[in-house]
Amino acid sequence: MTIRSIAARESVQPRPLTTEPAVRLRGVRKRFGAHQVLNDLAATFPAGKVTGLVGPNGAGKTTLIKILLGLVTPDAGSVEVLGRPLDGTPDYRARLGYMSQSPRFAEQLTGRELVAMVRDLRGTTGPIDESLLEWFAGTRILDQRVSTLSGGTRQKLNAALAFLFRPDLLILDEPTAGLDPVASRRLKDAILAARDRGVTVILSSHLAGELEELADHLVFVLDGRVRFEGSGRELARTTGWNDLERGLAALMGEGR
Amino acid sequence: MRSFLRILVCQLKEGARSRPIWGYGILLLLLTDALFRFGGGGTRVVLSLINVVLLLVPLFGAVFGTMHFHQARGFALFLLAQPVGRRPLLAALYTGLALPLTVAFLAGLGLPFLWHAAPDPALWRPLATLIGVGVLLTLTATALALLVSVRIADRARGLAAALLLWITGAVLFDGLLLLISVTFDRWPLERPLLGLTLLNPFDLGRVLLLLQLDRSALLGYTGALFAKFFGSGVGVAVAGTALLAWVAGPLGAAFRLFQRQDL
Numbered sequence: 239m240t241i242r243s244i245a246a247r248e249s250v251q252p253r254p255l256t257t258e259p260a261v262r263l264r265g266v267r268k269r270f271g272a273h274q275v276l277n278d279l280a281a282t283f284p285a286g287k288v289t290g291l292v293g294p295n296g297a298g299k300t301t302l303i304k305i306l307l308g309l310v311t312p313d314a315g316s317v318e319v320l321g322r323p324l325d326g327t328p329d330y331r332a333r334l335g336y337m338s339q340s341p342r343f344a345e346q347l348t349g350r351e352l353v354a355m356v357r358d359l360r361g362t363t364g365p366i367d368e369s370l371l372e373w374f375a376g377t378r379i380l381d382q383r384v385s386t387l388s389g390g391t392r393q394k395l396n397a398a399l400a401f402l403f404r405p406d407l408l409i410l411d412e413p414t415a416g417l418d419p420v421a422s423r424r425l426k427d428a429i430l431a432a433r434d435r436g437v438t439v440i441l442s443s444h445l446a447g448e449l450e451e452l453a454d455h456l457v458f459v460l461d462g463r464v465r466f467e468g469s470g471r472e473l474a475r476t477t478g479w480n481d482l483e484r485g486l487a488a489l490m491g492e493g494r
Numbered sequence: 495m496r497s498f499l500r501i502l503v504c505q506l507k508e509g510a511r512s513r514p515i516w517g518y519g520i521l522l523l524l525l526t527d528a529l530f531r532f533g534g535g536g537t538r539v540v541l542s543l544i545n546v547v548l549l550l551v552p553l554f555g556a557v558f559g560t561m562h563f564h565q566a567r568g569f570a571l572f573l574l575a576q577p578v579g580r581r582p583l584l585a586a587l588y589t590g591l592a593l594p595l596t597v598a599f600l601a602g603l604g605l606p607f608l609w610h611a612a613p614d615p616a617l618w619r620p621l622a623t624l625i626g627v628g629v630l631l632t633l634t635a636t637a638l639a640l641l642v643s644v645r646i647a648d649r650a651r652g653l654a655a656a657l658l659l660w661i662t663g664a665v666l667f668d669g670l671l672l673l674i675s676v677t678f679d680r681w682p683l684e685r686p687l688l689g690l691t692l693l694n695p696f697d698l699g700r701v702l703l704l705l706q707l708d709r710s711a712l713l714g715y716t717g718a719l720f721a722k723f724f725g726s727g728v729g730v731a732v733a734g735t736a737l738l739a740w741v742a743g744p745l746g747a748a749f750r751l752f753q754r755q756d757l
Contacts, residue, residue: 270756307575309757328577336575342568346511347504358500359576383511 258321260285260407260438261306266315268301268462275301276312277462283455288429288439290453294490298462299442303411306440307336320406332360335405339412341396345385349375349395352384353402360403367402374398374424390416397425401432408432408439414448426452446483458489465489498582501573505590515594518554522546522602530610539611540620543603544703547628548696553660555595555635556642560656562591563643571757584640584752588745592636599628623706627699630737634695635660637744644748644755663696695740702733 261283268276276298283289293299304310306319308328317324320333343352353366368377375394379387387395393416400408410429414422429439429452443449449456449470456473458466466473466489470482479485509515525546529539566587573583603625611617638659646652671690675683691697 304757309571309574311754311756328574328579330577331575332577334575338572338575340568342572344504344508344566344569346508351504351507355500355504356576359497359573359578361577 258285259283260320261440262316262318263302263305264316266302266305266317267313268298268305268310269313275462276305279315279459279463281457281459281464281467283438283440283457285438286433286436287454288433288441288452289455289457290449291440291442291457291459292444292449292486293459297459299459300411302459303409303440303442306409307331307334332403333406335400335403335408337396337400337408337410337413339415341392343384343392343395346383348381348383349379349387350381352395353380353399356399357403362403370402371395371398374401374421374428390418390421393417394421397421397428401428406437408437409442410439411442412444413441414443414445446481446486450482458486460490495582497578498586501578501583501586502590505586506593509590509594512594514558515598518558518595519598519602522550522599523605526603526606527610530606536611536614536617537620540617540624543624544700547603547624547631547703548699549664551599551628551631552635552663552696555632556639556656556660557653559591559595559636559639560642560652561649563587563640564649564652567643567647574757580753581749584644584749588636588640588748591639592633595632595636596629599632600625603628620706623703626734627703627737630702630734630741631695631699634737634740634744637741637748641744641748641751644752663694667694667697692736695737698733698737698740702730702737705729705733 259282261281263279263281266276266279267274279298279302281302291299291302301310305312305317305324308324308326308331311326319330322330324330347355349371353371357366368380371377371380374397375391379391379395384392384395397413397417400410408429413425413429417425426448429441433439433454439452441449441452453470455469456466457464458473466476468476470485473482473485473489474480477485477488479488526539526543529542533539533542570583570587574580607617607621611621639656642652642655642659646655671687674690675687691701
């Protein structure tokens, strides 16, 4: 069974193509104490594509993701997610799937109880699609308490929860960190299958190979500003490096 | 409301499966049972249990509560990535811990009373007071733990703050009152000290208990002040209301802080 076959069996229709970006940020500023984390950041994340969010540690990527999730309020600027300006209400997050780098769940709940809770919170009705869960992590996790799961298995559950409720926008923060090669491959296939269905994906990653394989579009953040936005090919033209890793390093000022 | 109830159900399951909460309930049960068996029985057991209620209940509520809420921080972030508002989330987290702690307290104190003292109607009123104060102190300590966890992100510092709060309420505050009353003994201090008593939930709990039990010898300075100013009935009402304010105050502060906090 593959993720594409699961998608085909579920008769998932591709979302209509749109030229409007799924996420748009303009003049976003955020300061934590003396540290200006985001500084007039402007970026667009095209709908129905995988956008790689790249930059060195401390560049502001996590803050940007937290702003999109409504966890951090920007000091200035405007943020639109799926055509709607963020106004503090949480409803838009029913259309989001989020996979954090190090997931934390309620330790004493079983996988099934956790999935059922998220389903109810998102207002989704009907039975849970266990095939996707099985594909990611095996159905055994459904009856196990979270406290008994290894770090990698938690991350698989985390991945399943991000994809399970058919989000329009997936935000994935270092999603393959801690995954074994099989799970990592499955996750990448799931990302591509989601993209094929018209889902917008924001993929924060340091792995050039992963970005090369998955990302249609790149947003490079440095010192709280977007320093490059475009395709891998445009990055190669800008930096003179065909290799994405060297190109990104060049943007950071270390590659040459 | 739907989000609140859904998260609360899961938090209650967490609480029901939590070993420390079971351990707390069993400890209280063994302690109460032992006091009934070896402590002379009757109202003497109630008096012995006052210190347990005034010291152990807030200590466990504040320290375990702070650890629990810090541990729940990552899960709270996960839930906030769902269509969940911050208020229902925080309300469910608080209620989801305060309720299991209250049930553990009720079972730990109540069950031994049921099988040792139920036939003695003279014990019903002091028992009801003891349980009432214990529940209020549980809710207060959990509310303070929530405020500490929201205010201080670092787990070790949060735990230190919770312990400091407990030591201040249990020991240091009475020392401060004593110091003030000795230093300014020529001044009319009753009213300021009465006001200061309202600032300490431990003292309020003790005043509430001893006024109800009518043990004037054990009232202490603050209890005597309450008895003098308000008389037993009004004193109990004032102390009870102040203790309720100690639940509402930290909860309100935690909600306000969490609502506008960057996470």
